[in-house]
Amino acid sequence: MSLRRWSVTLLAAFVALLTTAPLLWMVSVSFMAPGEAAQFPPPLLPADPTMANYHTLFGSFGIGRFLANSLLVSTLATILALIFTIPAGYAFAKLRFRGRDATFRLLVAALVVPGQIGMLPLFLELKAMGLVNSYAGALVPWLAGIFGIFLVRQYCLSIPDEMLEAARIDGASEGQILRRIVLPILTPIIVTLALFVFLGSWNDFMWPLIVLADQNLYTLPVALAAMSREHVQDNELMMAGAVVTTLPVLILFLALQRFYLSGLLTGSVKG
């Protein structure tokens, strides 16, 4: 390898280390005894690794329940978001209907409004509908994200019309075209979108905090926040909680990597 290649590799490794260092330390601290991380200078590795923090978390604190809540909410949010977003994005890109472009412009314009501004009206709406303090209420904001629709639409625009027309001539209904032609081509973008929604709803703190009052319904971030109020000094326990929160999404992310990095459209048309 040339010097140039080496220096690029070294630089990349350095940046990677810089970004992962806090994560690695988080894991390391979660195995420390109470108070150990507060020493100065802070130790990199636990002197005597212990599972005590995890025992507390899953035992008396009952994080298992919140983990399950989070998994349920995020999974449902992802599935529902895909169900609504993909057909919408496809329709905005490829189907002709009255007011299509005007509606889409309106949606995109709404993207510039920060989500926090909509929270109060949304909360009042849900209250009127009796959805406050339920998972349904927690899921509503994820159902049809504008960004997701936008993403799917942009990707659909690259699907040649002639391919859909060929399918129409082959006798496929619009539903069959979506299912059998468009969805397989969209795989990379669907995985990406699913990941975004899952991560977003998994890490979301504000909305579940607002809408979920019952402790038993808390998602992980809300539960951790509640815990940190009681255990401000307990860095090691908090880090164990953070590990439980980040690990599942990290695994998901790595597992799906190969899907959203690949493109499928090659070979349909000339080229």
Next chain:
Amino acid sequence: MAGLSIRDARKNFGETEVLKGVSIDVADGEFTVIVGPSGCGKSTLLRAVAGLEELTSGRISIGDRDVTDLPPSERGIAMVFQSYALYPHLTVRENMAFGLKIAKASKTEIDDAVRRAAAILHIEPLLDRKPAALSGGQRQRVAIGRAIVRQPQIFLFDEPLSNLDADLRVRMRYEFASLHRQLGTTTLYVTHDQVEAMTLADRIIVLRDGIIEQVGSPRALYESPANIFVAQFLGTPRMNILAAVVADDGSAQLIDGGCVALPPLAAPLAPGTPVSVGIRPEDIEIGAAAGALPFTITFVERLGGLATVHLQAADGGDPIACQRRDDGSLREGEKVVALLPPDQLHLFDAIGRAIPREARK
């Protein structure tokens, strides 16, 4: 199998009228080529037949069925697109079987149809590949295969060869011809390439700006074009058109100098009538002869066997093209005389319509 009939088809895109009343009859089993310059509405017409584009007015029937209001899949057509439009995530086999699968045909039926089409097009070894792993020519074949599997009453082709390189285009052209001979399916084929039109068609339809300029066999269109547009559209290099005025003795006085005798006409022209005289490059005879006109050679394009010689009239004006066997004798700058044989002249009136000749006995 069935014929196709289009009655007074009109199509507007917003304000612009793209088809301005097109009527076409294609006989059962006929290979008809629609040819015309870019943007004249060829694709729009073909897509209307396929049912992908709704006509503003007019009727389309296939066989004895009026299909104007039927969806594409129920019209009994199959279409091959310029971009091939294969499904990228499916194998060649699945691409070809897609329509039958949608129609819930039985497995053996599908296998039979795919195998038969693959055999016709010699693509059996490719059946398990994805489109990305095929060359342009192979993709083209698969697209045709997908059309054959549908067993349509009418094949629709929209510039199917224009994405292929020159060599492959000639080969595929030959294959289209033999495919049509083998299957005998009524075919509507769109191209802007006049060579494809001349070589493939039983009948050519020349379209310009949404209007049919002329319909006829390749030979008929070449020999008696109805107007200057058709005359210049078919044949390369294109027909020379020379402005002229009818002289007192019934010959034509060329604006750029010289006088040519005219062929016998159905009705004599009054002296002073402005006309356009057309002559194909291969009909000009260089060399001394009675009635030959003086020219200067401005440029010689040597194509190997043939040469295109550009001749400038003594009095100036645009050079005219003359095509002949290249014997290496002609040089640029040389002065020659050339004959425009009266028999080979085409005569057009002031607005470009052909002036009829005396009926041949």
